[in-house]
Amino acid sequence: MQSQHTVRSYDDELKFLAHKIAEMGGHAERMVEQSVTAIVNADKALAQRVISDDLILDACEREIDDRAIAIIAKRQPMAVDLREIIGSIRISADLERVGDLGKNIAKRVAAISETRQSLNVYRGLQTLAELALTQLKDVLDAFATRSIEQINIVRDRDDEIDAMYTSLFRELLTYMMEDPRNISACTHLLFCAKNIERIGDHATNIAETVYYIVTGQQMPPDRPKEDLSHGIVVDEARQA
Amino acid sequence: MNLMTERSLEKAVGDKMNAVASTNKMKGDKVSVFYGAKQALFDVDLDIPEKMVTALIGPSGCGKSTFLRSLNRMNDTIEGCRVTGQITLDGEDIYDPKIDVVELRARVGMVFQKPNPFPKSIYENVAYGPRIHGLAKSRHELDEIVESSLRRASLFEEVKDRLHDAGTGLSGGQQQRLCIARAIAVSPEVILMDEPCSALDPIATAKVEELIDELRQNYTIVIVTHSMQQAARVSQKTAMFHLGNLVEVGETEMMFTTPKEKRTQDYITGRFG
Ligand SMILES: Nc1ncnc2c1ncn2[C@@H]1O[C@H](COP(=O)(O)OP(=O)(O)OP(=O)(O)O)[C@@H](O)[C@H]1O
Ligand SMILES: [Mg+2]
Numbered sequence: 001m002q003s004q005h006t007v008r009s010y011d012d013e014l015k016f017l018a019h020k021i022a023e024m025g026g027h028a029e030r031m032v033e034q035s036v037t038a039i040v041n042a043d044k045a046l047a048q049r050v051i052s053d054d055l056i057l058d059a060c061e062r063e064i065d066d067r068a069i070a071i072i073a074k075r076q077p078m079a080v081d082l083r084e085i086i087g088s089i090r091i092s093a094d095l096e097r098v099g100d101l102g103k104n105i106a107k108r109v110a111a112i113s114e115t116r117q118s119l120n121v122y123r124g125l126q127t128l129a130e131l132a133l134t135q136l137k138d139v140l141d142a143f144a145t146r147s148i149e150q151i152n153i154v155r156d157r158d159d160e161i162d163a164m165y166t167s168l169f170r171e172l173l174t175y176m177m178e179d180p181r182n183i184s185a186c187t188h189l190l191f192c193a194k195n196i197e198r199i200g201d202h203a204t205n206i207a208e209t210v211y212y213i214v215t216g217q218q219m220p221p222d223r224p225k226e227d228l229s230h231g232i233v234v235d236e237a238r239q240a
Numbered sequence: 241m242n243l244m245t246e247r248s249l250e251k252a253v254g255d256k257m258n259a260v261a262s263t264n265k266m267k268g269d270k271v272s273v274f275y276g277a278k279q280a281l282f283d284v285d286l287d288i289p290e291k292m293v294t295a296l297i298g299p300s301g302c303g304k305s306t307f308l309r310s311l312n313r314m315n316d317t318i319e320g321c322r323v324t325g326q327i328t329l330d331g332e333d334i335y336d337p338k339i340d341v342v343e344l345r346a347r348v349g350m351v352f353q354k355p356n357p358f359p360k361s362i363y364e365n366v367a368y369g370p371r372i373h374g375l376a377k378s379r380h381e382l383d384e385i386v387e388s389s390l391r392r393a394s395l396f397e398e399v400k401d402r403l404h405d406a407g408t409g410l411s412g413g414q415q416q417r418l419c420i421a422r423a424i425a426v427s428p429e430v431i432l433m434d435e436p437c438s439a440l441d442p443i444a445t446a447k448v449e450e451l452i453d454e455l456r457q458n459y460t461i462v463i464v465t466h467s468m469q470q471a472a473r474v475s476q477k478t479a480m481f482h483l484g485n486l487v488e489v490g491e492t493e494m495m496f497t498t499p500k501e502k503r504t505q506d507y508i509t510g511r512f513g
Binding site: 010075 | 468469472496497498499505506508509510511512
């Protein structure tokens with residue numbers, strides 16, 4: 001780990017940013033988890049709580065921005081410190097987006113609760129959310145410990161999330177074709193799944209930021225990844 | 241412009257940069273400096289690229305000024321100071337007994353940390369060097385050198401009405417710019433600057449930095465600075481010293497973003513000792 005700055009209060013300012021990121025991470029994880037639980041249990045009250053919790057994340061992001069700008073103006077940070085500050089700004093923006101996605105899922109609870117879908121769908125959504133949340137937790141741990149040894153796993157898991165999302169997409173499409181009364185709820189569920197898949201992408205962004213903070217280099221480019229649902233058409237879904 | 245030619249242009253520019261980077265105006269080879277029995281520099285190998293700004297950084301007492309002074313043999317003037325190793329200017333050993341030190345210092349000029357104008361008029365401070373080196377054929381030419389040097393040091397406007405007043409009557413920041421004007425008046429090939437902005441306000445500092453950037457077109461510059469931001473702004477190459485050793489040297493941008501040595505990292509981020 002880093003040794004301390006000669007000016008102690010500089011360390012405190014940087015620590016504040018790191019703590020705030022950890023706090024945002026915790027909030028964002030909880031929002032996502034609760035939003036999916038609210039879907040599965042048709043729990044509108046929980047959904048409402050998730051929606052109002054989003055304000056906290058927004059406030060945290062603004063606070064991080066303000067503090068980061070103040071540190072830059074005051075300390076003229078160099079090298080790893082500068083990367084850490086810029087990294088904090090980026091990570092908090094990603095976490096704020098994760099919160100938005102959680103809120104967006106929560107907002108769909110009412111519409112989805114109109115009808116019940118096959119258990120499989122909920123299970124699929126939960127598994128997808130678990131993958132995305134593990135992802136988020138791992139990258140936040142990597143940020144907290146400034147360790148990048150495990151960071152490549154994050155990308156592999158992102159591929160897993162994409163594959164899982166694609167299969168959920170097919171499944172939902174199938175239900176919609178089986179019974180048009182499912183269309184409304186399944187469309188909402190589809191958006192939920194897409195939102196969770198996006199959370200995985202934000203986790204990957206955070207991983208890249210952590211890599212940059214620690215090494216000063218951009219993470220080497222990955223093989224191009226794809227959300228394969230782009231190519232799925234109805235006929236194909238029927239065969240699946 | 242199509243892609244191909246754009247690319248080859250880029251390459252040509254890149255090659256040119258490399259070519260520039262590979263010409264060293266000065267070379268330091270295993271330079272050690274002793275003050276009496278005390279060794280202040282240890283086997284420093286450092287090259288000074290031509291027409292670039294090289295910044296020397298490091299904590300107080302690490303030997304920056306000592307190294308800088310060895311580049312134009314200013315250390316000769318210090319009692320008990322001894323330099324070993326080799327320093328060359330355009331391939332010529334500057335410590336060779338055949339070297340004329342006065343001529344060397346005209347080619348390798350210096351601006352000191354503390355402004356030190358001669359107790360003479362502003363005009364004479366600047367005219368002195370060109371006159372003793374016979375750089376002006378006429379009074380008119382000398383006037384021109386004085387004016388243009390003062391202009392380049394962004395001092396002319398402030399002093400044009402009192403060129404014959406004493407240089408010591410100027411403010412600290414003005415004196416420093418006078419010393420810069422004095423240094424460039426003899427058209428040196430290399431300019432050594434020891435914390436040239438430490439007595440200057442932010443505006444004068446910005447002017448000196450602008451001047452350094454402009455001087456770089458024609459001169460080779462070595463600057464000692466305690467401001468990391470200044471080093472990052474004005475230099476292309478940065479050398480980090482600690483306890484008389486050269487810790488790390490590299491392209492400035494790399495040194496201030498991703499230094500390799502922990503001591504460099506600690507120093508530039510304010511974590512030292
Ligand atoms: N004239 C001198 N006589 C004896 N020792 C000296 C002399 N000048 C410098 N030293 C010693 O040599 C070492 C290097 O000094 P130098 O002035 O080169 O440091 P510096 O890096 O320029 O420091 P600063 O940033 O404070 O100007 C120091 O330990 C200093 O005490
Ligand atoms: Mg010094």
